[in-house]
Amino acid sequence: MNKTLLGYVPKESPIYEVHPFVKLFFLLVVSLFPLFVAAPEWNFALLVFLLALMFVCRIDMRTLRIYVPVAISMGTIILLSYTILGGRHAEFQVIATLLGFPIYWERLRDALVVYFRILPMIATMVFFLSTSRERDVIVAMRSIKLPFVVTYVFAMALRSAGMVLEDFHIVRQAEQARGFDTTGKSLAYKIRKYVMYMIPLFALSLRRAEEFTNALVARGYSFTGKAAQVKRADYILTHYSYKIHDYIFIILIASAFILLVYLSLGLGYFDLEKSLFIQWLHQLVS
């Protein structure tokens, strides 16, 4: 199994046949797709496609469970903000009244449009995080010739996030061993006591900063001055090369985006007026 930023993926997953840059390119471009699509059924289709892609890439779908509360709370907030908090508009069509608040068709429609825009954007991010290892992100960044210091900081940040998480568990266990228990306590109490984790976490990180620095200096690393100008051999990149299918994927993703923009802005293909789902829903609630 390969440990990714969000979970584990089998080494045999087809995603590892793809160059890491392709995954980054997919994230950057496909995240834009929903912004050009208003019709919810198309965004839903994109969501289904992304979920299918996760399945094909053998991502453990149980990791997606943490996003269920996010999707529900976001959906609820969007619905509330568009309906109950949406204000009063004489020009809109009232389809129901809830606790004295008029529920307008236009607001309900807009809430659905926004929600179905957000879901595939989240899924794209989850797909990237679920399939990318720390090394993949670094390789992708180095492939686009970002300066060494940028990729190094990025790599160190990703690594240190794992260390901080580990430190967090150690601190928590140490405090539990001393009898600290928040079970059954109020949320306010838990929040207040969270600082008991923050202070040791910061203190540990400061100590680590010095250890890291000593290790780097001892190995001759320098980010300024003449030593920083020496061209470095990039051993990681030698393990990754673009294959024909990588170029095909890049061309496919870019072409899909150009086609989408043309269909959306040029022909109005994904407009709400042409949405079969919206037409059906309008008939249903009217």
Added chain:
Amino acid sequence: MATAVKKTDLTAEEIWTVQPGERRSVGVIHIVVLALLIGIGFVVGAFGSISFPLGFGVNFFWTGIAVQQVGAVWFGGWGVLAGAIFPFFSNAIAGTPFYVSLAYVPANAVQAFLPAWAFRRFKADPRLKSGRDYLILFIAMVVSSAFGALWSPLVVLRGFGLLTTESLPLFIWGWFGGNVVAGVVFNFILLKALSAVVIRTPAFVKRWWS
């Protein structure tokens, strides 16, 4: 002995002023601190983003503000950089779309920058020795969070067409309250507890980069 103890007890003015003969330059440690701050912010910020979500990366109680503001006070530009970058990761883990997180960068940068600037400009003591230090931190927290709260829902979320005009106050107050309350809970205690140690480390930044 008493004189020696008194001498080592730096004043707020001395903390921020480069002393004659003192050499300060950007070093590897600052790069490491930047990376570590991003790492801490990633974990701590994700906790707030997942536990108290309001939606689109806006939270009722955002713990990441402590890393953003305290880090910037101690480590100047490095803390500001980390404060602008780490929410990008913590929001991503919490399910905020890529481009929405990207558009939050200016708000997060200002939220980190203002307390750091206020402490340096007004020579406030990061160990919070007087009421003036507390007041400067509190005002900087409030003003910076107000900017973030206005920028993100008004510019970003309206720009992406994710919010109605009527629902903006909920997100503005959500962002503002979520940051200020978390800041009040964590920033004062962190600065009070750790500043005395941090200001004596080589990682501490007196000016903006060293």
